[in-house]
């Protein structure tokens with residue numbers, strides 16, 4: 001049987017409208033400061049962050065799910081708990097790192113400035129590494145400020 005052309009395109013991922021989407025939020029607390037920032041973000045401060053993890057698939061599993069919400073919490077939530085929650089997240093060149101390490105303070109060191117954008121990407125990359133069909137992660141740094149990272153188009157194909 002020859003499929004209509006638009007079905008073939010949909011199957012190739014050219015059309016993305018026929019997709020299921022699930023969203024799971026994970027909240028955590030973190031501290032950071034931004035190197036080379038001219039404003040008050042250059043000082044140590046903290047946030048009650050909210051990561052909004054968006055997962056999509058054009059097919060459901062045998063239970064009728066894109067992904068079990070519980071699996072997102074168990075895998076991504078557990079990693080956030082261990083790696084980021086109640087930690088000072090700092091750029092690798094931050095001169096405070098040795099001092100905080102000496103004091104036994106929990107830190108998480110990044111190659112890039114710990115902005116909301118880079119934290120969104122950090123969580124996205126972890127979710128993708130764990131084979132979740134993640135399409136974007138939004139990191140709400142405050143109640144009114146959010147940064148989003150979307151993976152590259154080829155990452156968002158059928159999984």
Ligand SMILES: [Zn+2]
Nearest residue numbers: 032041045047
């Ligand atoms: Zn901040």
